[in-house]
Amino acid sequence: MAPQNPGCAPTVATVDPALVATPSVQKILDVCRAMSIWPMTFGIACCAIEMMAVGMARFDMARFGFEVFRPSPRQSDLLIVAGTVNKKIAPVVTRLYEQIPAPRFVMALGNCAISGGPFNIEGQYNVITGVDNLIPVDVYVPGCPPRPEALLEGLFAIQKKMTGRRWWAVPKGGAS
Amino acid sequence: MIPAFVAAMHPVHVVAMDHAATGVILSITLEPARLPDAAAVLDREGYLLEDVMASDLTEGIEVQYHFSLLDGPTRLVLRLIVPHDAPDVPSIAAIYPGANWHECECFDFYGIRFVGHPDLHRLLLPEDFEGHPLLKAPEARRSLGELMPSSYCRACGLAEPDTPAAASAPAVKTGPSDA
Amino acid sequence: MHAFDPTLLRGDRASVRFEPGPAEDKLILSMGPQHPSTHGVLRVMLELDGEYILRAEPILGYIHRMHEWMAEQRTYYQFMPNMGRVDYLQAMAWNWAYAGAVERLAGIEVPERAEYIRVIVAELNRISSHLVWWGAYLLDLGAFTPILYAFDDREVILDILQDVTGSRLTYSYFTFGGVYADVPADFAPRCLAFTQRMRSRLPMYRDLVTDNVILRGRCEGIGELSVDQARRYGATGPMLRGSGVASDTRRAEPYGVYDRLDFRIPVYPQGDAMARYLVRTDELETSCDIIDQAVAGLPDGPFAAKTPKTLKPPKGEASFAVEAGRGKIVVHVRSDGSPKPYRVKLRAPCFSNLSVFCALARGVLLADAVSILGSLDLVIPEIDR
Numbered sequence: 001m002a003p004q005n006p007g008c009a010p011t012v013a014t015v016d017p018a019l020v021a022t023p024s025v026q027k028i029l030d031v032c033r034a035m036s037i038w039p040m041t042f043g044i045a046c047c048a049i050e051m052m053a054v055g056m057a058r059f060d061m062a063r064f065g066f067e068v069f070r071p072s073p074r075q076s077d078l079l080i081v082a083g084t085v086n087k088k089i090a091p092v093v094t095r096l097y098e099q100i101p102a103p104r105f106v107m108a109l110g111n112c113a114i115s116g117g118p119f120n121i122e123g124q125y126n127v128i129t130g131v132d133n134l135i136p137v138d139v140y141v142p143g144c145p146p147r148p149e150a151l152l153e154g155l156f157a158i159q160k161k162m163t164g165r166r167w168w169a170v171p172k173g174g175a176s
Numbered sequence: 177m178i179p180a181f182v183a184a185m186h187p188v189h190v191v192a193m194d195h196a197a198t199g200v201i202l203s204i205t206l207e208p209a210r211l212p213d214a215a216a217v218l219d220r221e222g223y224l225l226e227d228v229m230a231s232d233l234t235e236g237i238e239v240q241y242h243f244s245l246l247d248g249p250t251r252l253v254l255r256l257i258v259p260h261d262a263p264d265v266p267s268i269a270a271i272y273p274g275a276n277w278h279e280c281e282c283f284d285f286y287g288i289r290f291v292g293h294p295d296l297h298r299l300l301l302p303e304d305f306e307g308h309p310l311l312k313a314p315e316a317r318r319s320l321g322e323l324m325p326s327s328y329c330r331a332c333g334l335a336e337p338d339t340p341a342a343a344s345a346p347a348v349k350t351g352p353s354d355a
Numbered sequence: 356m357h358a359f360d361p362t363l364l365r366g367d368r369a370s371v372r373f374e375p376g377p378a379e380d381k382l383i384l385s386m387g388p389q390h391p392s393t394h395g396v397l398r399v400m401l402e403l404d405g406e407y408i409l410r411a412e413p414i415l416g417y418i419h420r421m422h423e424w425m426a427e428q429r430t431y432y433q434f435m436p437n438m439g440r441v442d443y444l445q446a447m448a449w450n451w452a453y454a455g456a457v458e459r460l461a462g463i464e465v466p467e468r469a470e471y472i473r474v475i476v477a478e479l480n481r482i483s484s485h486l487v488w489w490g491a492y493l494l495d496l497g498a499f500t501p502i503l504y505a506f507d508d509r510e511v512i513l514d515i516l517q518d519v520t521g522s523r524l525t526y527s528y529f530t531f532g533g534v535y536a537d538v539p540a541d542f543a544p545r546c547l548a549f550t551q552r553m554r555s556r557l558p559m560y561r562d563l564v565t566d567n568v569i570l571r572g573r574c575e576g577i578g579e580l581s582v583d584q585a586r587r588y589g590a591t592g593p594m595l596r597g598s599g600v601a602s603d604t605r606r607a608e609p610y611g612v613y614d615r616l617d618f619r620i621p622v623y624p625q626g627d628a629m630a631r632y633l634v635r636t637d638e639l640e641t642s643c644d645i646i647d648q649a650v651a652g653l654p655d656g657p658f659a660a661k662t663p664k665t666l667k668p669p670k671g672e673a674s675f676a677v678e679a680g681r682g683k684i685v686v687h688v689r690s691d692g693s694p695k696p697y698r699v700k701l702r703a704p705c706f707s708n709l710s711v712f713c714a715l716a717r718g719v720l721l722a723d724a725v726s727i728l729g730s731l732d733l734v735i736p737e738i739d740r
Contacts, residue, residue, distance in 0.1 A: 044418060049487065050523070056506035056507070084420055086416075086417070092417070118437070126309075145525060199608075225707075226683070226707075246582075248608075276710065301416060302416065318697060
């Protein structure tokens with residue numbers, strides 16, 4: 001998508017490789033990291049409510065390690081983009097992503113963050129058709145809004161990306 | 177029936193409407209210059225400003241102000257039309273501070289300039305957005321006679337199209353599924 | 356000391372307009388759009404003297420999703436799902452306002468069973484919206500526990516509405532002439548079980564939270580709004596009822612079957628954040644009363660009127676007002692006789708409620724401004740549409 005104004009330009013942030021590579025320690029660190037991911041509170045629209053519901057008593061993502069929601073990007077690992085990204089908030093999303101220290105992960109929650117969702121119609125003038133136009137996305141969770149169980153599966157996929165395997169039981173009848 | 181204070185607004189048209197069918201009890205058409213005085217009259221009568229909306233017509237841009245009392249089915253609408261090439265409307269932000277943002281929104285989407293507004297700026301669209309998205313292409317505009325019911329047109333002396341309303345559907349492309 | 360140049364921050368053009376006032380030693384603080392206490396993507400530019408706010412100006416548009424423009428591109432039926440997204444916490448109220456406006460335009464009569472179902476689901480939605488407001492408000496004030504209880508109660512409502520509509524959050528349940536599908540057989544007993552549960556929880560909430568000395572200290576005397584100010588800004592709903600006026604669209608312009616139901620309208624005269632808090636927590640109880648009555652009176656019959664496959668209302672315009680949890684929603688629809696609306700205007704109560712904030716926040720502490728913002732019960736997508 002050709003950005004109409006510089007504010008909607010994709011991120012140019014890069015991550016330097018580690019100075020000293022320590023693969024065996026890295027595997028252990030990855031597991032530790034995966035079991036205590038700190039998401040950032042960045043609820044934009046409707047999907048934010050489902051994100052809140054996942055943090056609450058019934059679905060409780062604290063069981064899986066995602067207990068600590070930090071409002072500051074500098075203290076987070078995971079940016080959950082929950083909602084529609086439009087031209088005015090695009091530079092904010094990019095800046096927040098760039099402020100998260102590496103290793104950082106991004107989950108596009110909901111159809112709007114994946115592709116613009118129901119607002120991606122011909123002739124539309126304000127919606128960014130997918131947050132992956134701005135920042136690299138690791139996991140896409142479809143739905144409008146996705147069920148809390150879908151969000152949890154998305155979180156498990158992030159953990160799988162970090163460590164190479166899924167750590168939790170697969171629900172009966174569901175593929176991992 | 178038509179309240180006494182309406183006369184003080186010096187309206188162009190006053191039409192009593194059916195609340196069950198339209199949601200308003202009174203439609204008052206004004207000259208744009210009379211708007212601040214009309215708003216002052218309504219303020220004295222204790223009306224609440226619900227919203228300010230605009231609509232792109234063939235004749236110009238129609239701006240509607242909806243007011244209602246705090247109780248009862250009392251919604252009334254003030255209407256005025258300004259031409260496309262000179263969309264200037266006096267601002268009522270000094271009388272109804274809530275109009276401040278409503279007028280900014282109308283400016284944002286229709287390009288209407290509210291004269292006397294303390295700080296007219298783009299409210300919802302990005303600051304550097306170009307254009308006014310809710311303005312229609314000239315061939316998609318309709319006139320007031322094509323948009324208001326026949327009883328209203330007769331009361332105000334508006335010309336209605338000769339063909340029935342259903343056949344005057346615009347020649348725009350419908351989507352792949354039409355229901 | 357160099358003046359702060361916000362254009363140096365890439366893309367931050369919105370704050371360029373906010374010029375500091377003449378006084379020296381003032382702090383310009385940009386609160387949001389990503390902030391734990393702004394209830395969504397609201398940005399408030401603040402000019403502070405220490406911790407006292409000299410000037411507050413909200414900046415909107417961070418979730419503007421072109422709903423009114425989409426209305427002109429879509430047919431009447433196709434636009435209904437947008438209503439669930441305008442304000443996702445009270446999707447039923449927005450559904451009703453839009454469906455009601457189009458029904459007025461097209462002269463569609465809604466069968467009685469559908470009217471009762473509409474009342475029940477709208478009141479369930481109101482309770483769930485108030486629970487989210489209550490939990491989030493207390494979260495802003497620093498109390499983490501109430502939101503867990505609020506969401507726990509809300510999950511029961513969501514289970515009921517999920518079996519009725521298929522969605523947890525963004526409902527498109529209403530259609531022109533009624534509702535989209537009939538309610539399942541266990542709907543009535545589940546609603547009654549829920550209201551019983553809700554009523555049993557309210558005394559605990561009152562003792563632990565409402566009567567809590569810290570909450571009282573943070574809400575009493577904060578953000579006092581006079582009726583005249585509310586009227587001239589267009590603030591409706593709990594803003595008016597918290598300032599002493601018994602103004603409720605369900606009584607003023609009765610729609611559905613509200614004129615047959617007996618319910619109290621809570622009114623508190625003080626006009627401060629505590630009064631608005633008490634109005635909303637009382638509404639949790641009055642909504643339970645309405646649900647009980649409506650379930651008891653639910654008649655048999657069709658759940659929707661027959662409507663044509665392509666709806667082309669005759670030319671004209673219609674407005675429909677609904678009392679939502681946040682205030683008065685009014686949807687204006689204008690038709691030129693074609694399958695697509697000519698103009699749809701969505702009058703969002705939060706838009707007017709937030710515009711009062713500029714006046715209420717002057718001269719208060721920053722922490723009190725957070726309390727005032729919470730007491731306005733904002734959902735930003737409704738403001739931005």
